[in-house]
Amino acid sequence: MSDDFERDPLKRQKEPTHEAKADLDSESTQSIDGPYATDLEKLIEAKEGGRKIVAVIGFGLSGKSFYINRLRYELPKTGLWNCMPKHKTDVKRSSSGIELTRAVTTRGKKHSYIITDVAGESFARGYHAVDKKLELQGKLDIDKACLTVIALADAYALFIPANDLHPDVTDDQVRKDLNKEMLDSFQTIVGLIKIANNRRVDTESIRDFLVDGITENELLEAFDKIESTTQRPICILYSQADRYAKNENVEGNYDQDPFLFTFRHFRNLAFNIHYFFEYYRFDFLSAFYGQPDDSDIPNYDLKSYGSVEAFTWLHKVLSSQHSLSGMASRLWNGILPTRKAIALRCLLDKRFKQEWRSS
Ligand SMILES: Nc1nc2c(ncn2[C@@H]2O[C@H](COP(=O)(O)OP(=O)(O)O)[C@@H](O)[C@H]2O)c(=O)[nH]1
Ligand SMILES: [Mg+2]
Secondary structure (H helix, E strand, O other): OOHHHHHOHHHHHOOOOHHHHHHHHOOOOOOOOOOOHHHHHHHHHHHHOOOEEEEEEEOOOOOHHHHHHHHHHHHHHOOOEEEEOOOOOOOOOOOOOEEEEEEEEOOOOOOEEEEEEEOHHHHHHHHHHHHOOOOOOOOOOHHHHHHHHHHHOOEEEEEEEHHHHOOOOOOHHHHHHHHHHHHHHHHHHHHHHHHHHHOOOOOOOHHHHHHHOOOHHHHHHHHHOOOOOEOOOEEEEEEOHHHHHHHOOOOOOOOOOHHHHHHHHHHHHHHHHHHHEOOEEEEEOEOOOOOOOOOOOOOOOOOOEOHHHHHHHHHHHHHHHOOOOHHHHHHHOOOOOHHHHHHHHHHHOHHHHHHHHOO
16 A cells, blocks of 8 residues: 555545545456457556656657667666566657656565556546546546556656747747646646545455545545645656757757746646655756657667666665655765745755746
8 A cells, every 4th residue: 555545645535536445355256358458458457566666757759769779778787676578669659648657676675666657648638537527437448547557656757848848949838838738747647646545445455446446436536635745756757858959059969957947837736746745856858869750760889868866866865755764865975845845945045945936
């Protein structure tokens, strides 16, 4: 059972709904069919076996699949991780569905993750379905499954293509729309986490949760109450950052302060994330520095900035949360709840404090 199950105050206030009660009472025997059945079964098995799910979420073409292949290539080179399957030499676009990658530590206590590439279109269709009040109950389709996977995940990597935020590339209105889309996406993730908490999804009821799906009412209700927090870590990655850097005539890694960048572009999103996620991180990511646009063939000889770091951060947060030495291990690894880190930075960095307070 997840940590935030214990921590979410809504838990104690609310009785489970009828559907949730039925979920709790029923045996987990429902079967899954359809084109993604094998992947979903693997995911359930992994979760039942105690493995952690990292959901990689973002719109189409934001660089998710390239990033995951970079991890498949780079993580084993560190000697600390094994990845399955191996990196691809050709990354085909898929407009729906999920793709799984397993990453397991090679040394010490075993940690095992299922990195799940959630196709942007499935995610968007899923949350637009909520927006447009479409019926989410009924037959399990892949869009609904994607929402459920997000609800079940233990950690998140949210992709935002950096260059879409550049004033030379997109006009004000487009950037405003993107801002709204990102807030909507964020709200959806928050809503889904709360639903999983409210339904008391544990290892025995994962299958039912996936098959039964999420109801529109549940999601709308979850949006209403944001006052709880979660310990699940989230990494917001400004992807393909090399393209942004090129527009700024910056050579090499784009290493501006990602917090100040966030204040400039996503002030609202930043505060929403701050108040819901105890562990969050913004960063620039160039998984394939200088990769030509629209190419399906990743060039692994290109430099990569921020790829392994983002994954390692999620791993460090998750593993320190579940270690006995808890706080000590977190401090040792330099992992503080982000809010504490922000408070510290406000003390030490006047410019940051000004930006932070000027909302
Ligand atoms: N310049 C640059 N291009 C990238 C990078 N990562 C991916 N791309 C390009 O972005 C396109 C979309 O990436 P993909 O991973 O397929 O996006 P997805 O739809 O989010 O899975 C690819 O065709 C690549 O050419 C990067 O780090 N830098
Ligand atoms: Mg993809």
